[in-house]
Amino acid sequence: MREVENPDPVIKFPQKLVREFQQLLNQLHEQGLTWLTITDVINNLGAVATWSMEQQQFVETYHVDSDTWSVGPASDSFTASWDLLRLCAEAGWAQPLADGGRDHTTPAALAVHQAKERLAAAMLADSTQQRASANTIAERASKAQSRPTTLKILATELLQRDTTIALETLLEAVPIRVGKWGERTVVLRNDWEPGEPSRENRLDRLEGVQRALRAARLQLHDVQTGEIADIHRLAADDVDPLEVRRIS
Known part of the structure; x- marks a missing residue:
């Protein structure tokens, strides 16, 4: 050989x-x-x-x-x-x-997508762990994106983090998931088993979610119209997610 x-x-x-x-x-x-x-x-x-x-x-x-x-x-x-x-x-x-x-294009596009995700996570880490200001983070990211883009992405990452923290003690008892709608909108999605539990039980559990959101000064809105939305809409099986915004 x-x-x-x-x-x-x-x-x-x-x-x-x-x-x-x-x-x-x-x-x-x-x-x-x-x-x-x-x-x-x-x-x-x-x-x-x-x-x-x-x-x-x-x-x-x-x-x-x-x-x-x-x-x-x-x-x-x-x-x-x-x-x-x-x-x-x-x-x-x-x-x-x-x-x-x-x-050549598809793997390169995936690499860019993954790099953007890493950049967003890094910006969040600098903000929450290193206490860097938004302006400092925007300057650090300037080679990759514009200042307005960085500020919007950072605001979304912080909102998603704060929403998750506000609801972390409830997410096991209530099948509500924190995620994103597109790149810069934080939403709540429901994940009920079809027909379970009863609507009354669902509404009762959602009341706890609503209280936690209010305590964190967060509010739900319709993702299409932007109008303030009732969390009870998430009691239905098939419903669009609701956008999370900070109470100004």
Whole structure:
């Protein structure tokens, strides 16, 4: 058997380790990333190794109809494709296409989206943990976005955080979720089991949510009209979320 060549003559890797690099590279080649080299694997070893382990995970599944168990991949084809896209986004690689072509845009767009999420989380951390002012944070983020954009995003992140804190003791008892509607609107969504509990029980639980919001000087609005909304609307199974705003 021909010895696997050391990828970099400057760094002397043990041959056993080089062969492991080659195995990872072979897995990537099987997924269509045929242009990659061992150097690409080494430069992104953490991401590639994590991806490889995820693809090799197996789960045991019970089949009710046949009263049997089977072992199979933990990831279905969609999840596997998503995992590969995330790897390409993290490593800065193009995504392979079924026809042999390459898609550079999709992984780059995902990388930008993830970077925006990290930036928003970092801004929130600087505001809440480091007590940096909004103007200071806007200056720090100026290479990525405008000052008005930073201030709006920071305000949304702080509102979502404060809403979650205000309701954290109630979220287990009341299936209400704090989230976002678009990028800059914080909302409350309901997550009731269909038909359970009774409407009267739901209304009673929502009263506690309303009191907690008022104590935190937060108010609910219709996401479409902007008008003040009654929290009791969230007692229905199929209803749009309600926007959270600060009471001025």
